[in-house]
Amino acid sequence: MAMNKSVTMTADGKRELEEKLVHLKTVNRPEIAHKIGRAADDGDLSENGAYHQAKEDQARLEGQIAELEFVLRNAVVARDTGDRVGIGKTVTVEDENGKERTYRLVSSHEVNTVLGYISDQSPIGAALMGARMGESVQAETPGRARTLKIVSVR
Secondary structure, three states: OOOOOOEEEOHHHHHHHHHHHHHHHHHHHHHHHHHHHHHHOOOOHHHOHHHHHHHHHHHHHHHHHHHHHHHHHOEEEOOOOOOEOOOOOEEEEEOOOOOEEEEEEEOOOOOEOOOOEEEOOOHHHHHHOOOEOOOEEEEEEOOEEEEEEEEEEO
């Protein structure tokens, strides 16, 4: 059975990942190659800490590049979901205590809790997906279930 590898994300999120990939390839990769070359010039590589550190940095960087390439190869820009909550929508909710919070639903590759960007796969994000303004949803968050009323979807 074939697995669905597609990654649904916002257009902004995809563009940011593309920019990050270019930066890793055109700035970080040459920097690390230069560090490896300088460290190799210092002689005996078997006891050269700078060389081994640079090689570890290179392996980590190549892993990041491979992951970003995979995500971008499988990226699908989210479609507008109209008045329903979906990836790319900004949603204001009210909890049981009357406290309002605003979230933007994004893919797991775009999460930024400082900006209020939550994953569509997080407990709250998953509960909100597909709902409309005025509806209430149950989110199974760690520690307790929460009831959230959708105040607005934009």
